[in-house]
Amino acid sequence: MIESFFKGLKDILDQKYILVEEIDKAPYLTDWRKRFTGKAQAVVLPGSSDEVARIVKLCASNNISIVPQGGHTGFCGGATPDGSGNQIIMNFKRMNQIREIDIANQTITLEAGCILQAIQEKAASNGFLFPLSLGAEGSCMIGGNLSTNAGGTNVLRYGNARDLCLGLEVVTASGEIWDGMKGLRKDNTGYDLRDLFIGSEGTLGIITAAVMKLYPLPISQWTTLVAVENIVSSIALLNLFQKRATSLLTGFEMMTKESLDLNEKHFPQMANPLQGKPPYTVLIELSDYESEAHVRQLLESILEEAFESDLISDAVIASNLSQANAFWQMREHITLAQAEEGANLKHDITIPLSSLDSFISETDKLMRTKFPGVRIINFGHLGDGNLHYNIAPPLGMDPKIFNETHEKPIHELVYEQVERCKGSISAEHGVGQLKLEGLRAHKGAVAHDLMKTLKRALDPQNILNPNKVVSI
Template sequence: MQGFLNGCANAIGADHVVTDEALMLPFLTDYRQRFTGRALAVVKPSTTEEVAAIVKLCNLHHVPLVPQGGNTGLVLGSIPDESGKAIVLSLNRLNRIRELDAANNTLTAEAGCILDHIHSAATDAERLFPLSLPSSGTCTIGGNLSANAGGTAVLRYGTARELCLGLEVVTGEGGIWNGLRGLRKDNTGYDLRDLFIGAEGTLGVMTAAVLKLYPLPKAKLTAIAAMTTPDKALDLLNIAQRYCGTSLTAFELVSRYAMELVLKHFPALSAPLPLTYGQYALIELSDSESEDHAADMLETFLEYAIEEDVIRDAAVAQSIAQSQSMWQLRENISAAQAMEGKNIKHDIALPTSSVSDFIAKTDQLLQAHFPGCRMVTFGHLGDGSLHYNVSAPPGVPVEAFMDCTPEINRIVYDSVASFNGTISAEHGLGALKREELVRYKPPIEIDMMKRIKAAFDPNHVMNPGKILI
């Protein structure tokens, strides 16, 4: 492989071809620190042309490559396996914002741009890029698009797919497709852009994207409401949509146990409502008219919900600091779980109307098989996306409980399938869930996916072992 490595060094500079094991380690270990792969090298190109040169070398020498952005994924999608045959193609040096067209409400960013940097550039132009994720300080837009990230604002603005108008991609054989068109209508053939979004780097390497921007809202208001059960949260969502329309930006469901975990591990935060209710909804309105207009809408629908016995209590943020504190209760759930200990995670989506019934049925099934197991349930109720995580019962050793992961996954995923849901809402499949795909996708769908993969990546060098077996 020395000829291959020499070729990489000639293409992008020897300083950007890393083979030292200690220096490679951060690129080989997944975000949750549960798996470390091996690699031939970590390669760090800085331009689209350099990416193309590396991909051509990989095809020539039959070296697999694993594209990687911020390495914040949760399904081993950007980590190589243990064979040591692949390279990690780090896109962190492709981090420039190429253009911001305020009149067209678009921003063109390279794949390695940190999400927060895109937010800042949009804000400087009095615009909003609405993709909102807890990892926004480290995740990259290439990774967001690769997994079709959702986040907290999907209810109003859609997933990463809906926020992207065009792509620049290095194909599986090293060609460069420039599809950076900031068009909202283009009916000239197959929508190639949508094939690459959500493909987790298995079809090509996204190097830049044209992103949708929106006018900055005149006001943002945040509230937390308490209710007894998830079906009450669905009732509240319907009321909020009826009273607030498109001003309803986020509607997050958080179980009491999830809230208790955050307060336990982040004692500087405080609960805006007593933790005596089963479920909590975090609600955000973004209004283009005025703060008074938004406040009237928020207060009106919350008062109605209380009168109808849908919610038991509510608190409205009175300052930016209070709003940020409320959001920290939601955004620190994953960190609090990690501090508490290992748990079995599920990133699922269901028809919104089925969320309550799914939780009731699946909670009951899990308790029957694993009495006392603790459910950390939270997610984007407005779009049916749910993080349904299972922790060990009190007194049960965590490692012994983690050995039950296959059985717990089967209960959860079979229940998801019975409600016509999906086993991956926004994290992707990666290497972690690829075998589950065969169980829950029809054979004809798997066959079509394999044909697309073969057409785009005939030499099988693009992120092998991810999504498809």
């Protein structure tokens, strides 16, 4: 059977796009965090939706499961194979064509393997903004962004990947191609299949192309760092900016002193320019379609009100694009600093803003009481309540040993607090295999069983990314 399967693959793909040697497969088998490593019979590199469909049909007839993979930058092991060695990985790096930019419709049509940064640059060269932006944008692919419903730094103004998507092309578990690439902003004809596949991590169908929204490029952007004493003041500051700046507010990122200290340890050039290393540093960005003077005056006016209300104690406004980029790099390098420091326990959670102060203060206290010496690296997209609440081992303790002995109780503590605050255990990283076990308890039996019903209906053979998101 295996011989006939590989013969079938060679009828679809050139041999050079079928990787079977261990040295060639190795880069595709371990996730970015080096937390999950699996095995695969082969890594296949399709070049078109038709090739994807033919490969899926071949796998279905041979009962071989498929792990779709983009840039492999995820944090939850959603694009990493299991340890059986029976699966194949389908990587989309060859499917990287931008098919069309529709000026009138303000959309961009592209294949799943397009690198996010390349999409941003192509849009900008045509006078548009593609607002999806995250730390891995230099290597992550739009197919992966859609499969996890990625968020990033611009969610506050533009929404998640789902909000930016107007149409999809999807290969089903039976190897059929669903063409939903109309690019319409209104289409009220029954079930919304597009939203069903977005966020499903390749478990219901394989996204091969998409139609995404574009926006006019802002004329000016102003970025500032402000010093804040506590979460209550941070939320009050957010409310002030939302009231005064409304839709001009495009970024509102929170960083704790501990996260920026770790940043400076590994990247000394990224020291916090604010005085006294405040407990919380907030990065704020305003984007305007009027003059630079207009948004600058508005920013200064809001900051003046924030000073008068004792919401902030210091502020630095970027004087040029280079300094603005440096502020954003401070925020984006926290994840890299964690990687340099060693393994840590990550939590990508969402908390209602009204419960955020309670969550942080109580969870911090419990964490430090139960696990003395741990370092809490807390940062995130405060504007939408998305925290990256990460726990690093005490200084001097082996990170691997710490994770092996502390992972379960620390995850349980954090997730219990998330439930107490009616939050979510995954904001933008997805479920993958990391959060599979606890999903039923979090979603509730009814919701979880509905998800299993959908999986069985759309993938009865369970060949699309099995044991990710939901097990059947």
